[in-house]
Amino acid sequence: MAAKLKEKAFWIAVGDIAGRGLSFVTSIYLARTLGSEFYGLITVAISILGYATWISDLGLNNIGTRETAKEPSKRIFRVLEIFRTKLFLGTLVLIGSTLVVSMIDMGEIEKQVVLGYLYSIIPYMALLDWFYSGKQQFGKIALSKVLNGLFYFLLVFFLVDNMEDVTLVPVLYTVGVSVAALTLGTFAIQEKPFALPSRGLQIYPDLLKSSSILGMGQFFAQIVHLLPPILIGAVLSLKDAGLYGAAFRIVIVAMMIDRVFVNLLLPNLASIWSIDRNTAMQKIAIVFRFTAAGGAFIALLTAVGAEEIIGLLYGNEYQNSVPLLQLLSVMIAVTFINSLFSFGLIATNKDREYFLATCFGGTISAIVIFSFAALGNVLMAAAAVSVSEVIITSFTFFWFRKAVPLNFLRPILISYSTALALFFLCAWLPFNGFLNMILAGSIFTAIIWWTNIIDKEHYAWAKQKLVE
Numbered sequence: 001m002a003a004k005l006k007e008k009a010f011w012i013a014v015g016d017i018a019g020r021g022l023s024f025v026t027s028i029y030l031a032r033t034l035g036s037e038f039y040g041l042i043t044v045a046i047s048i049l050g051y052a053t054w055i056s057d058l059g060l061n062n063i064g065t066r067e068t069a070k071e072p073s074k075r076i077f078r079v080l081e082i083f084r085t086k087l088f089l090g091t092l093v094l095i096g097s098t099l100v101v102s103m104i105d106m107g108e109i110e111k112q113v114v115l116g117y118l119y120s121i122i123p124y125m126a127l128l129d130w131f132y133s134g135k136q137q138f139g140k141i142a143l144s145k146v147l148n149g150l151f152y153f154l155l156v157f158f159l160v161d162n163m164e165d166v167t168l169v170p171v172l173y174t175v176g177v178s179v180a181a182l183t184l185g186t187f188a189i190q191e192k193p194f195a196l197p198s199r200g201l202q203i204y205p206d207l208l209k210s211s212s213i214l215g216m217g218q219f220f221a222q223i224v225h226l227l228p229p230i231l232i233g234a235v236l237s238l239k240d241a242g243l244y245g246a247a248f249r250i251v252i253v254a255m256m257i258d259r260v261f262v263n264l265l266l267p268n269l270a271s272i273w274s275i276d277r278n279t280a281m282q283k284i285a286i287v288f289r290f291t292a293a294g295g296a297f298i299a300l301l302t303a304v305g306a307e308e309i310i311g312l313l314y315g316n317e318y319q320n321s322v323p324l325l326q327l328l329s330v331m332i333a334v335t336f337i338n339s340l341f342s343f344g345l346i347a348t349n350k351d352r353e354y355f356l357a358t359c360f361g362g363t364i365s366a367i368v369i370f371s372f373a374a375l376g377n378v379l380m381a382a383a384a385v386s387v388s389e390v391i392i393t394s395f396t397f398f399w400f401r402k403a404v405p406l407n408f409l410r411p412i413l414i415s416y417s418t419a420l421a422l423f424f425l426c427a428w429l430p431f432n433g434f435l436n437m438i439l440a441g442s443i444f445t446a447i448i449w450w451t452n453i454i455d456k457e458h459y460a461w462a463k464q465k466l467v468e
Helices: 005-057 060-068 077-102 109-120 121-123 129-134 137-161 165-192 203-221 224-236 240-255 256-275 277-304 306-313 317-348 351-375 380-403 408-429 432-450 457-465
Strands: none
Touching: 005 109, 005 121, 005 137, 005 224, 005 240, 005 317, 060 077, 060 129, 060 203, 077 121, 077 203, 109 165, 121 165, 121 432, 129 165, 137 165, 203 224, 203 351, 203 380, 224 240, 224 277, 224 306, 224 351, 224 380, 224 432, 240 256, 240 277, 240 380, 240 408, 240 432, 277 317, 277 408, 277 432, 306 317, 306 432, 306 457, 317 351, 317 408, 351 380, 351 457
């Protein structure tokens, strides 16, 4: 019997909140211990790792999740075939990236840190989270994330004492990922995911062709997340990259609810869409209201309380991160609805449309981010990130609305305009930031309810889905 939606949401939340929460605490400790410059180096190195893991994955995780969610007889590609392809790509990327970084002219410490993070590709390519995500066994994924974050945090806390320990950090990061991979690998001994043999070499070109469409789409979609730290570190300074990284890390934590939504959406929407498209569209219309209002709500609280949040977490050295966080909060609101559009395209087998949307949007975004970073400062780079997220979302919305022709305009206009007005109101009020957060959140919730963006029926539907 399939796990209840409430249980699935609980385990996804546990994995994200505990795993990302521990990672967040670790990053705060590193930011305070290493200083903004070396923390900027770590931020840049992790972004480089992000591109390396993208190449080693090339959309295989999404393919794996989607295929595993189907009945074995309906799968186009088998688990073993996907796993072997990940190992093959990961090995090529590890060798290639190591050679490239070794030839680049950079400081010895910088090179050692970047290479250290790249070695974590080894456990990443063996990670079976995509398999258990498709099976919707989110408790096992949660456990692996918790152990990953816990080991990483404890090792950093006890072994990293000052700036001279910066080269040790990527090694400890790799240990954490390895623990997660071993945890899911241990479960796999009983699950026997590789019971069905590979059907021969001829299947792998088709698998790579299918996954590369999603993979290229993800490349452009991740431009907003991965490109800015690299450009800021290269064009401006590692210190600026550290200030940006501190603000962006808070944005990532604020979007944990979005990650819960995404992990539930992909397998469930894929299943419903294949059975009854009318029902799927009705649910999408309701879910969109929650994502539009929810994203705007979290973005509003983040922007209003930015000064207090930065000061409490990072200290005075990172006060210049406050305006960066306020600008990046726009990204929070937009990402929530972009998740529905982009992952909705994947779940409804609109891989080509997903690729086109992210390709066009990502290309324009890359130009915007590069121009703002090269011609301006870190503040303009942060503004470019939020603008770029809006651009990408506009393209995913265009193609998603062709598949799901619903009216999305009213919830966006009311939610976003209300949040923007309340932000400027709170900037004018002489109250403490945390008090302004309570005030703004209360008024926003009242307006969303009063305008029926979310009403009793919507609330009752969501509550029923969580308890049924």
